[in-house]
Amino acid sequence: MTQTASEEYAQALRQGQKEYRELLMAGKPPHPEVLDEILPENSSDAVVDVGLVEIPSERIIGVKSAGRITAFTASFRPLLDSKTEFAAKWINLCAAHLGEVGITDPISCFEYLGSFYVQEGNKRVSVLRHFDAPRIFGTVKRVMPPMSNEPRIKAYYEFIEFYKSSNLYAVQFRRPGDYARLLAHLGKKSGEAWTDAEKRTFNAYFHYFRDAFCALNPKMEGVLPEEALLLWLELYPFQDLGRLSASALKKSVAALRDDFVSTAKEDSVKVQTKAEDESKGSFLNRVLSGLEKLNVAFVHQLDAANSAWVMGHEAGREQLEQVFGDKVAVRSYYGAANSELAEAYIEQAVAEGAQVVFTTAPPLSRATLKAAVKYPKVRFMNCSVDQPYTSIRTYYGRIYEAKFITGAIAGAMAGEDRIGYIASYPIFGVPASINAFALGAQMTNPRAQIELRWSCLPGTHQADFFADGIRVVSNRDAPTRSKMYMDFCNYGTYLMNDRGDLVPLATPIWEWGSFYVFAIRSILAGGWKRDKGVSTALNYWLGMDSGVIGVKLSEKLPEGLRQMALLLQKGLKDGNVDPFLRRITAQDGTVKNDGTHHFTPEQLLHMDWLCDNIIGEIPQYEDILPISKSMVRELGIYRDKIQAEKEGKPREDFDHIR
Numbered sequence: 001m002t003q004t005a006s007e008e009y010a011q012a013l014r015q016g017q018k019e020y021r022e023l024l025m026a027g028k029p030p031h032p033e034v035l036d037e038i039l040p041e042n043s044s045d046a047v048v049d050v051g052l053v054e055i056p057s058e059r060i061i062g063v064k065s066a067g068r069i070t071a072f073t074a075s076f077r078p079l080l081d082s083k084t085e086f087a088a089k090w091i092n093l094c095a096a097h098l099g100e101v102g103i104t105d106p107i108s109c110f111e112y113l114g115s116f117y118v119q120e121g122n123k124r125v126s127v128l129r130h131f132d133a134p135r136i137f138g139t140v141k142r143v144m145p146p147m148s149n150e151p152r153i154k155a156y157y158e159f160i161e162f163y164k165s166s167n168l169y170a171v172q173f174r175r176p177g178d179y180a181r182l183l184a185h186l187g188k189k190s191g192e193a194w195t196d197a198e199k200r201t202f203n204a205y206f207h208y209f210r211d212a213f214c215a216l217n218p219k220m221e222g223v224l225p226e227e228a229l230l231l232w233l234e235l236y237p238f239q240d241l242g243r244l245s246a247s248a249l250k251k252s253v254a255a256l257r258d259d260f261v262s263t264a265k266e267d268s269v270k271v272q273t274k275a276e277d278e279s280k281g282s283f284l285n286r287v288l289s290g291l292e293k294l295n296v297a298f299v300h301q302l303d304a305a306n307s308a309w310v311m312g313h314e315a316g317r318e319q320l321e322q323v324f325g326d327k328v329a330v331r332s333y334y335g336a337a338n339s340e341l342a343e344a345y346i347e348q349a350v351a352e353g354a355q356v357v358f359t360t361a362p363p364l365s366r367a368t369l370k371a372a373v374k375y376p377k378v379r380f381m382n383c384s385v386d387q388p389y390t391s392i393r394t395y396y397g398r399i400y401e402a403k404f405i406t407g408a409i410a411g412a413m414a415g416e417d418r419i420g421y422i423a424s425y426p427i428f429g430v431p432a433s434i435n436a437f438a439l440g441a442q443m444t445n446p447r448a449q450i451e452l453r454w455s456c457l458p459g460t461h462q463a464d465f466f467a468d469g470i471r472v473v474s475n476r477d478a479p480t481r482s483k484m485y486m487d488f489c490n491y492g493t494y495l496m497n498d499r500g501d502l503v504p505l506a507t508p509i510w511e512w513g514s515f516y517v518f519a520i521r522s523i524l525a526g527g528w529k530r531d532k533g534v535s536t537a538l539n540y541w542l543g544m545d546s547g548v549i550g551v552k553l554s555e556k557l558p559e560g561l562r563q564m565a566l567l568l569q570k571g572l573k574d575g576n577v578d579p580f581l582r583r584i585t586a587q588d589g590t591v592k593n594d595g596t597h598h599f600t601p602e603q604l605l606h607m608d609w610l611c612d613n614i615i616g617e618i619p620q621y622e623d624i625l626p627i628s629k630s631m632v633r634e635l636g637i638y639r640d641k642i643q644a645e646k647e648g649k650p651r652e653d654f655d656h657i658r
Helices: 002-025 085-098 122-130 151-166 178-186 196-216 225-235 238-242 246-255 257-264 282-289 308-327 339-351 362-374 400-413 430-444 461-467 483-487 512-524 559-574 601-605 626-635 651-656
Strands: 046-056 060-063 107-112 115-120 135-144 269-272 294-299 328-333 356-359 379-382 393-397 418-423 449-454 472-474 493-496 502-510 537-542 549-553 583-585 591-594
Touching (some): 002 085, 060 122, 122 135, 151 178, 178 225, 196 225, 225 257, 246 362, 269 601, 294 308, 308 512, 339 356, 339 362, 356 362, 362 379, 393 512, 400 472, 400 549, 400 559, 418 430
Parallel strands (some): 294 328, 379 393, 393 537
Antiparallel strands (some): 502 549, 583 591
16 A cells, blocks of 8 residues: 555655646746735634535645645655655545545635645645545634725625525535525525535536536636536526536537626626628628628517517617618517517527527526527527627617707706606616706706606506696607507606696617618628627617617697707717717716716716616516516616526425535
């Protein structure tokens, strides 16, 4: 046994010397990290006894104090000559490990932010890791960092709660909310105790996934396996990890490679605000693309008879067909009301030859992504915004530009200085629209006050405005230019007289056809090639200068206001008017703009505050009507803070696969 152990040491030493050289050449520290050097001097961090823990071997990354760290590489391979006392002790431990009893004494270590630093037992770690032991028993003391708003620290405190019920160190997320998302995918509640069988199942499945992920590239731009798992679970049930072959799992993981990178990056989303042709050398690209005709599919949640939103996209589809004629063949699919139906309709569209697929509602984004990674030669686009996926593109409209114009009209028409505003959902871009409307109203009436209500909250908002004496109201935006939306006053900005009659003034409109024509023209010209290795998600957020957003003015609008509205519209199209280039004060008194700078598209999209001439607030998720929650979960301005809900299989199925 001793001879075998000596041979193992010789092999471990060669591996250690090789690792040492490679780390030095890469400019990386060749020895284990030292906790005492990581913690600040005079650190007052609390220390908590955790007790005996089954430590994931790969999470042991350092030592408590410097001591003899030069005896080991960063992964605890030995570095000292085989004739040293150190080598003799290593060989004895190795012989014990190879014997019938094995190494039984636990190591002693400290844990800090999910990583472990050995205080006593370095050689035991070295021997056990040499034999690829997945877990090592140790008595652990946890060093608690001071609570702060830093995402990593907030995520760690969420881990503490996760650990209380699971006793698992296997996953260490860096973003707040990720533990809740994991539990939701597993069908477990926060605080619900894990059985021993559930722990074994999760460890086995996670390591199975981690092996497939690391086979791609173990150093994939800083993406953690557990972060990759969260995205994978958006598309596949947890139980599939017990069903998929190793090759099938690796294939599914490889298909998501660029999306793993983009979702892990903070600046992964590129917001494109202009309909610019991507093709270079249009004729050559057209020839190389080989595209003379495109099969295009539209997948809708509802149908045009029951949804004004779908009607607007169908009008865009009609414009697309009118512009391109026989260069496009278009099919529409209706009724993708849930993820299963959405996946089925998208599969049907691809089976029927679709080369481009537009899914026209934000809740369809997951089904769209799942199809995109399965069919990389098909181009997929989802009507939403701020989605961090590289495999699909998203598109939406800068409706705030039109709201600025209707706000200016409302301010001029509000005799009592009070204006009603019925907002849709607290999602990306909506606070910018509310604020733009308020600033437009303030431009024509410095005394204007905006009374804010939300259609996603219970109530009879229009009737309440009328009873409260408010006579000018801004409601939802018209899906098309159809005159009926203006005249019926269910959309846009309108005036209520004392009898309750509604007089139309103006409405923002969506011109989806302008986007669809741009997208198809770009593809036919050889633009948008899905290149591997691209880890930036492209979101189109287009406005009046691209023709995607417009304003429909009522025939009953006073002529002076009509001319003002047309001037503002021209200024917005030309880029000479910016609703937010002025001094702006928020409700809490903070100055958001001193009038000297433009907001970036990202700042406008993620705006989560309201101007000081707005009376009302952004609603909390728990107060929103159930029918509206899926939209807010998908695009809500605070979506990362929403407590995850159970998804996937129920608890019984998790037990069944143990």
